Amino acid sequence: MVLFFVVWVAAVASGGARGQGTRVGFYSRTCPRAEAIVRSVVQSHFSSDPSIAPGILRMHFHDCFVHGCDASILLDGPTSEKTAPPNRQLRGFDVVDDAKAQLEVACPGVVSCADILALAARDSVAVVNSFALRPHVLLSTNGPFWSVPTGRRDGRVSLASDAANLPAFNDSVAVQIRKYDEKGLNAQDLVALSGAHTIGTAACQLFRYRLYGFPGAASGADPSLDAAFVPQLRALCPQNGDGARRVAMDTGSPNRFDANYYGNLRSGRGVLESDAVLWADAGTRGLVQRFLGIRGLAGLTFGVEFGRSMVKMGNVEVKSGAAGEIRTLCTAVN
Structure with a gap:
């Protein structure tokens, strides 16, 4: 790597x-x-x-x-x-x-x-x-x-x-873009910040519905999932198993903060539906491709753009000057 x-x-x-x-x-x-x-x-x-x-x-x-x-x-x-x-x-x-x-x-x-x-x-x-x-x-x-x-x-x-109104694990692209737009963030920020899922885990209860009895799917699994990936997820998240059990959201390099997450989306290995739809949607797919550096597209460097979007998000509706306070304890107002 x-x-x-x-x-x-x-x-x-x-x-x-x-x-x-x-x-x-x-x-x-x-x-x-x-x-x-x-x-x-x-x-x-x-x-x-x-x-x-x-x-x-x-x-x-x-x-x-x-x-x-x-x-x-x-x-x-x-x-x-x-x-x-x-x-x-x-x-x-x-x-x-x-x-x-x-x-x-x-x-x-x-x-x-x-x-x-x-x-x-x-x-x-x-x-x-x-x-x-x-x-x-x-x-x-x-x-x-x-x-x-x-x-x-x-x-x-x-x-x-x-x-x-927090962004949710099963939001469509349109809903995610609306929620980001309400905070002054755009589709590129959405795709960049979603890259945070290159580390961390998701509870089975948040995506198990994609593995069993998915509406209209003969196999029972969400057809947007890679067919070879489904048995792996089912082994980790049995249908009647512990919903709190957690699974890595980046199956390739779960302990590295890198662009592998976007490769997972292209391969049908996005664990959460809110991630998977970023590849399914034509508009956001183009941004995912740019993060992957696909030939013929203007590339986006993940680390640079993630940092840029984090700074942008970090300035959403901040309180400064005379607004708010400096808490003595973070768990309680002064």
Whole structure:
């Protein structure tokens, strides 16, 4: 497999590094070790549990799609966002809490929980390939890595009902594009950010309906699935088995943050329906092909475009200036 590369997103650092009050290096004077502290905490947790990386990345995504990137996903409460069905399996809250505790010692009341989550998401991506290639050297030069604009403030509202419109595992392309468009993101952002599924797993209950009794399918399986892939998935997810059992979403390189995910889509090996339809739809298929570097099409470099879209998503409806607050604890408003 070709060695993946570090992506210092220069274009982002110049043209897209500023948005709604955020900027790269926001804490350079007020808390110069902020990013180093977050990075160290991510490294520490990842060393003992590599599955934490996709968890943190997913949490950041879920946060930004509800009230913008304001750490509302982190708030505790009987009806907070954490309790919504799409969020009940989120992981990585302890990583953010640990980073916040250390930052409150180093720079009390300065660094927002929203910024910690954005930084931790970036560092979680960067650490995956570094560890896969050099297990004793985290965050080396194998990355994708991008500059994260900071300066977000934390929100004070967190309601499970507001999470109802999160992108879902069975959304059509049209529905996904609509949900992204509502956040100022386009179809290319959709395809780029979906590439996060190159790491992480999906519960059988989210895709088992594609394997048994699929409407109109003589074989019982979704015909868009590769016929040779169906028995593998059925072995991992028996019809009456544990729905909570988890399966890698990238069957080729589940422990590498690379473009193999897009090859899976082309081969009919997209595990989730929301991924598979990106190849079935003519419009998004062209973008998938560009990420695959198919001859005759203008190529898109996955690491660069993923970083660019992460910066763009990270600036969705952020609170800055006098809006929001800097929480002392990420689990509760001040």
